[in-house]
Amino acid sequence: xxxxxxxxxxxxxxxxxxxxxxxxxxxxxxxxxxxxxxxxxxxxxxxxxxxxxxxxxxxxxxxxxxxxxxxxxxxxxxxxxxxxxxxxxxxxxxxxxxxxxxxxxxxxxxxxxxxxxxxxxxxxxxxxxxxxxxxxxxxxxxxxxxxxxxxxxxxxxxxxxxxxxxxxxxxxxxxxxxxxxxxxxxxxxxxxxxxxxxxxxxxxxxxxxxxxxxxxxxxxxxxxxxxxxxxxxxxxxxxxxxxxxxxxxxxxxxxxxxxxxxxxxxxxxxxxxxxxxxxxxxxxxxxxxxxxxxxxxxxxxxxxxxxxxxxxxxxxxxxxxxxxxxxxxxxxxxxxxxxxxxxxxxxxxxxxxxxxxxxxxxxxxxxxxxxxxxxxxxxxxxxxxxxxxxxxxxxxxxxxxxxxxxxxxxxxxxxxxxxxxxxxxxxxxxxxxxxxxxxxxxxxxxxxxxxxxxxxxxxxxxxxxxxxxxxxxxxxxxxxxxxxxxxxxxxxxxxxxxxxxxxxxxxxxxxxxxxxxxxxxxxxxxxxxxxxxxxxxxxxxxxxxxxxxxxxxxxxxxxxxxxxxxxxxxxxxxxxxxxxxxxxxxxxxxxxxxxxxxxxxxxxxxxxxxxxxxxxxxxxxxxxxxxxxxxxxxxxxxxxxxxxxxxxxxxxxxxxxxxxxxxxxxxxxxxxxxxxxxxxxxxxxxxxxxxxxxxxxxxxxxxxxxxxxxxxxxxxxxxxxxxxxxxxxxxxxxxxxxxxxxxxxxxxxxxxxxx
Amino acid sequence: xxxxxxxxxxxxxxxxxxxxxxxxxxxxxxxxxxxxxxxxxxxxxxxxxxxxxxxxxxxxxxxxxxxxxxxxxxxxxxxxxxxxxxxxxxxxxxxxxxxxxxxxxxxxxxxxxxxxxxxxxxxxxxxxxxxxxxxxxxxxxxxxxxxxxxxxxxxxxxxxxxx
Numbered sequence: 001x002x003x004x005x006x007x008x009x010x011x012x013x014x015x016x017x018x019x020x021x022x023x024x025x026x027x028x029x030x031x032x033x034x035x036x037x038x039x040x041x042x043x044x045x046x047x048x049x050x051x052x053x054x055x056x057x058x059x060x061x062x063x064x065x066x067x068x069x070x071x072x073x074x075x076x077x078x079x080x081x082x083x084x085x086x087x088x089x090x091x092x093x094x095x096x097x098x099x100x101x102x103x104x105x106x107x108x109x110x111x112x113x114x115x116x117x118x119x120x121x122x123x124x125x126x127x128x129x130x131x132x133x134x135x136x137x138x139x140x141x142x143x144x145x146x147x148x149x150x151x152x153x154x155x156x157x158x159x160x161x162x163x164x165x166x167x168x169x170x171x172x173x174x175x176x177x178x179x180x181x182x183x184x185x186x187x188x189x190x191x192x193x194x195x196x197x198x199x200x201x202x203x204x205x206x207x208x209x210x211x212x213x214x215x216x217x218x219x220x221x222x223x224x225x226x227x228x229x230x231x232x233x234x235x236x237x238x239x240x241x242x243x244x245x246x247x248x249x250x251x252x253x254x255x256x257x258x259x260x261x262x263x264x265x266x267x268x269x270x271x272x273x274x275x276x277x278x279x280x281x282x283x284x285x286x287x288x289x290x291x292x293x294x295x296x297x298x299x300x301x302x303x304x305x306x307x308x309x310x311x312x313x314x315x316x317x318x319x320x321x322x323x324x325x326x327x328x329x330x331x332x333x334x335x336x337x338x339x340x341x342x343x344x345x346x347x348x349x350x351x352x353x354x355x356x357x358x359x360x361x362x363x364x365x366x367x368x369x370x371x372x373x374x375x376x377x378x379x380x381x382x383x384x385x386x387x388x389x390x391x392x393x394x395x396x397x398x399x400x401x402x403x404x405x406x407x408x409x410x411x412x413x414x415x416x417x418x419x420x421x422x423x424x425x426x427x428x429x430x431x432x433x434x435x436x437x438x439x440x441x442x443x444x445x446x447x448x449x450x451x452x453x454x455x456x457x458x459x460x461x462x463x464x465x466x467x468x469x470x471x472x473x474x475x476x477x478x479x480x481x482x483x484x485x486x487x488x489x490x491x492x493x494x495x496x497x498x499x500x501x502x503x504x505x506x507x508x509x510x511x512x513x514x515x516x517x518x519x520x521x522x523x524x525x526x527x528x529x530x531x532x533x534x535x536x537x538x539x540x541x542x543x544x545x546x547x548x549x550x551x552x553x554x555x556x557x558x559x560x561x562x563x564x565x566x567x568x569x570x571x572x573x574x575x576x577x578x579x580x581x582x583x584x585x586x587x588x589x590x591x592x593x594x595x596x597x598x599x600x601x602x603x604x605x606x607x608x609x610x611x612x613x614x615x616x617x618x619x620x621x622x623x624x625x626x627x628x629x630x631x632x633x634x635x636x637x638x639x640x641x642x643x644x645x646x647x648x649x650x651x652x653x654x655x656x657x658x659x660x661x662x663x664x665x666x667x668x669x670x671x672x673x674x675x676x677x678x679x680x681x682x683x684x685x686x687x688x689x690x691x692x693x694x695x696x697x698x699x700x701x702x703x704x705x706x707x708x709x710x711x712x713x714x715x716x717x718x719x720x721x722x723x724x725x726x727x728x729x730x731x732x733x734x735x736x737x738x739x740x741x742x743x744x745x746x747x748x749x750x751x752x753x754x755x
Numbered sequence: 756x757x758x759x760x761x762x763x764x765x766x767x768x769x770x771x772x773x774x775x776x777x778x779x780x781x782x783x784x785x786x787x788x789x790x791x792x793x794x795x796x797x798x799x800x801x802x803x804x805x806x807x808x809x810x811x812x813x814x815x816x817x818x819x820x821x822x823x824x825x826x827x828x829x830x831x832x833x834x835x836x837x838x839x840x841x842x843x844x845x846x847x848x849x850x851x852x853x854x855x856x857x858x859x860x861x862x863x864x865x866x867x868x869x870x871x872x873x874x875x876x877x878x879x880x881x882x883x884x885x886x887x888x889x890x891x892x893x894x895x896x897x898x899x900x901x902x903x904x905x906x907x908x909x910x911x912x913x914x915x916x917x918x
Contacts (some may be wrong), residue, residue: 012854019862020850022797022837026863029796181897183801183809184863233799233863234897267802479861479898633857637903641860644900667806667895675891675901680884 007492007695010633014483014503015231024231027187027203028264035189036065036104038253038263039111041118042273043093043100046129046342046660047141048122050091053101056117064114065104065257072252074219078244079212084142085308085345087217087248093122094141095307095344096661097273099245104253104261127342129660131281131304134339141307142340148305149313149338151320153589155392156331161296165287171367173284173360174726175709177304177655177662178277178648180349181672182478184233186243186274187264190250197224198251203232204243206516207474211508213244214251229506232478236645237348239478240518241311242274271665275347276655278303278315278338282323282360292374292382296331299323301357305338306345312338315346317448319353321593322706324392325361326403326442327383332392343660348518350645351705354443362439362710363725366717376714377416380407380440393593399688406601406623406686407440413684414603414621420718427719433608434618437714439707440601444594445699446521446692449584452595456576458512459529461490461537462504463570467557469494469537471503472571473514475526480701481634482522488630489527489694493534496553512573520699523630524596527694529574536572579692595692598699600624602643602707605679606715613731613738615651615716617679624703625686628696632685639704640681646708648672654728768829770795771839781827785819786810788826789836797837797866801895808894811867812836818874820893837866840873849873849911858907860898868894872908881912 018024053068055061069076069090076090077083089098103114126139133139134146142148162168188202197220204210207227214225227247232239246263253261265273286297301323305312320336369379384403390396411417416436423434446452460472471490477483487501494501504511514526540563541547547559563570584591605619622639629635652671656663664670689696709727716734717723722741726733767776770793777792789795789812798821801809805820812821813835841847849872852858859865868891875882875890882890887905896904 010857013857013859015862016854016859017846019859019865020853020869021840021846022795022866024862025796026799028800029790182861182863183807183895183897184799184861185801232861234861236897267804481860633855633903637857637860637899640900640902641898642900645897666804667802668804672895672897673900674893674895675888675904678901680905681900681902 005492006488006498007630008628010631011484011488011498013481013634014487015477026184026233027189027201027230030189030201030230032189032191032260035260035262036106036253036257037108037111038102038104038250038261039115040099040249041101041103041115043089043096043098043120045093045122045124046096046127047094048092048124050089050093051121051123054119056119059114059117063105065253067102067252067256071256072217075216077216078248079216080241080310081313082309085310087245095342096659097344099249102249102253104257127660129341129343129657131279131302131339131341134341141342146340147337148309148340149316151316151334151336151589153320153332153334153392155329155394156296158296158298158331158333161287161331164295166290167288167371169286169288169364169368169371171284171364171725173282173363175280175356175359176728177279177346178349178653179271179655179670180236180238182234182236182238185265185267185270186239186246187262188243188246188250189260189262190247190254191260192251192255192258197226198255199226199228200247200251201228201230202243202247203239204229205235205239205476205478205518207476207506207508208513209241209516210244210247213248217248218251226507226509229476232476235478236350237352237518238275240348240516242347267667268665271670272662273344275345277349278305278312278346278353278356280319280356282357284360284364286364286368288368288372290372292369292372292379294327294329294383296329299332299334301334301336303338303353303356304341304343304346306341306343308345310345311347315348315353317353318444319357320589321393321444321448322354322442323357323361325358326385326440326599328385328389329392334392341660343657350642351702352519354702355649355706355709358441358706359710359727362441363713366714367723376438377407377411380438391593393590395592401599401625401688403440403599406599406625409684410601410603410621410623413623413682414605414619416603419605423719431610433610433719434606435608435715435717435719436603436605437711437718438601438603439711439714441706442597442599443520443699443703443706445524445596445598446594447519448593449586449591452525452576453578455515457515457526457529458573458575459514459526459533460512460571460573461530461533463537463560463564465561465564467560469496469501471501471530472511473526474506474508474511475514475522476506476517480638481631482517484634485523485630486527486530489530490534492695493531494538494556496556500553500557520701520703523697524690524693524699525576527697528692529576531694532574533572536574540570540572596627596690596698598624598626598703600703600707602711604708604711604715606712606719608716608719608734613734615729615734617647617712620679620681621684622681622704623684623686625688626700626703627690627693627698628687629685630695630697635685635700636683638700639683642704643681643708644673644678646705647678647712650709650712650727651729654730766826766830768831769833771835779826782825784822785824785826785829786821789821795836795838799863799866801864806895807864808871809864809867811870811894813870813874818871835870837869840869848914849876849908852907852911856907856910857903858899864894864896868896868904872911875908876912882908884909
C-alpha cells in the first residue's frame, strides 16, 4: 500500500487473514487449565416474590459450585445508568429469564440437568406485558408510574398551526422487537486471583462498561479489574450492555471456585434472555398545507423498555431526536417516553431508537402524500431540510446538503418513474403485484448532545522497539472494520505504510478508555483522536532531534527504535476536545444534538405474491452522504449488511411473546434473511466531508438500519394500495389487511386471476 | 448432548489429509470432537440445530453441518475443515477472494461459508449468481448482507478456483 494516500482506499481488513483461515480466536475457542463451565438458573415466571429455592435430589450438588446473590462482595447491580438491574435476583423477579443463581462444573454437559433440577417457588405478582397496560398504571412495576424516562421537544408554536392547515393527517405506527442475532453467541471466561483481582475475557463491545460494572460488583479498585475483548463474532449493539451481566456471572463463579470459569450461552439462551430492539408505538398528527408543506405537528413516541431501565433513556433520546426525519418543521412538539413491562430489558441494537421513529416518520410521509394528493417524491422534496434551516432541536444545518438532488439521483438509479408506470399497468392483472417505495432519512453520528464531552475519550499511539506503530484504544472490532480504519488513519497521519501499523487487543490494563464502540462514533471521533495522537508521536521524534520533518518510513522506523531504546517507552496520548460553539441544552432538548448527520435516500422494489402473501425485495438502491468513505469495501459492506438487517426488521423477524417470554428462541423459527432473500443491494455514496471527523469521516454503521423498513413497506403499499403501518409485516398480516380491505370494499379477498 | 446408549470408543477418520483417532462417545457431535480433542477451533457453533451453517465441514465430499453429525458417522470418513484449506500466504483463491471483496466481516460464519463455497465450486465451477445464492442459502451471515460474499465466490470462480 502506498503510504501517503491510504484513507479512501480499500486497505485489507487487519484481522482478515486470521478470519478466512479459521485462526481467529473467539471466546469459545479459548480454554484455560482447570477451567470450569458455568450456567445460569433463570426465572420461569414474569413477576413474583421468590418464596423458596430447592435443589433437587437427582444431582450431587457437592460437585457443583453454586453462587447466589449472597456471594456478591459489592453491590448487587449491573452498573449502567440507574443501577436498577440486579446481577442476581434477590427476593423478587421482574421478568422471565432473570438470573437467579449460578452453577459451575468441570463438565459442560452436566450443567443442563443441574439447571433443570433447581426449582423455585414464587408468590406471583401481576405482570405487565404491553405499552398500553404499562401506561394504564393499574399495576406499578417500576418507580411510581412505570416510566423510565420522558423527553419533550418543542419548536415553534404548534398550537397555531392547526387553524392554518388545509389537512390534518393522523397515523399510528408500530415496530416489533428484533433480535440482534450475531452468529457468535455471548460468552465470557473469568479468572480470580486474590492479588490481581478479577480478569475477564470475552465477546463484547465496550470493555470499560464491563470494567465499571465489575468494580461495583466486587468492590474492587480499577487496577484490580481487567477486561479483555477477544475476537467478537458480531454484536450490532447486542454486546453493548449485556456482556457486563455475563462477565459478572463468570467472575462470581470464578471467585467462589478459585478456578477460571467459562460461560457460553447456547443460541436459545442468548435469544430468550438477552436484549432486543425496543418495540415502539408512534402517533403522528400533522398540519399540512394543500401543496404538501408541513406546517407543524405533534409526535407521541413510546418505547417498551422491558423490566429494567438499562439503556432505555439513551435509546429514547435518539428515537426522539430522529422523530422528525430529514424535514423542516416550522413547529413541532415531540413527547416521548420509555415505559416498563415485564419482559427482559430491551437494549442497544444498531440504529438505537432511530429505526423505530424513522419508520413512523417515513410511513407518515406516505399518508400525508396520499391525503394531500401529491406524489411520494414531491412530498419529500417540498419538506426536505436545507442548508441554513434547523432540525427539530433547532440545530442549524451548516453543511451544503442537497437532499433534492440526492433524491433525484436515487430515483434515477432505481428507474423509479419508469417502474411506477410499468407496475401500475402490470398490477391490473396477474398473481403478483409490484411496488416501489422511497425512504429519506438522516442519522446523527456520535453520542447525543453532551455525550462526547462527558466521555472525554483518550486514545494512545505507541512506537514499538521494532519501529512499528501500535494503536491503543478500547474501541473494539466486531466485524465493522474498527481495526482497519483506525490503522488507515494512523498510517495516513504518519505517512507510514499501512503494514507498519498494528492495533492492540482491547485490554483495560493496556489501552486507554477511548469510549464505547457504539453510536457510529469510532471512525469519526476516535479516528480523529488517532490522527491527533499521531501528530504527537511525530512531534516527539522531531523535537528530540531524532527525525527530520520530511522523513521516509525507514527514517521513522529508525528514529522510533532509537527513541524506545533511549527512553524505554514511546507513547502519545490524545484526549477529546469538544469543538467550540457547540450548544446543547439537556433540559430542554434543544441545540446541536450531533456533531454531524449522515443523510440518505433509499428506494426499494418489491413483489407481493397474491397466492402466498409473501413479499420479496427485488431491487434496492441505497444512496447516502457519509462525509468521507474511509475504505470503500468496508463502507459498502456496512451499508449492505445494514440493509439486509432492515429487510429482516421489515418482513421476517418476529419475536413471538407469551407471558413476557420469547417463544421462538431458535434460528429455526425466528427467521433472518438468507442469501436467497436479499437482492443485489446497490450502494452509492456522496461525500461532503465533515470538519469534526478524521479526514472528513462521519458515522456510517447505524445509518443503513434506518431506511430499509419504511422503503420496503412503502413499496408494499404502492403494490397493494393498502397502508401497512406495523412491522414486521408477515404474510399473515398482509392476508389480514387484504381481507379487511376487501371486506370494507365488499369484495372477495382473492383478486381476479388468482383463483 | 447425551452420552447414553454406548460407551466411548476409538473412532478413526482422516481430517485435513491426516489420519486421526479419537476416543469419543458415538453420539458426540462431530463439531465437538473437531473443536475439542482435535483442537480445530476454526469450525464454529452458531445454533446447534443445523440452521446457520457456521459448523459446516466437508465430509466424504459432501457439505455437512457438523453439529448434526454423530461422530460415529465419521468413522472412516475424510473430513475437511477450514484448517485444511490454505494457511497464511498459502491461502486458497477463495480465501483470498473473501479478503479482497469484503466477504468476511466479524468472521464467525466465514469458515463455514468458505467451505460451502468450496463445495459449490467443486459441484459447479462456473455458477450463476442464482446458483451462488442457492448454494450458500444454508449458511447464515448477519454482517455482510451476502452481496460481497457472492462477489468473492464469483471472483474465485472466474479465477478457476476449485478450493
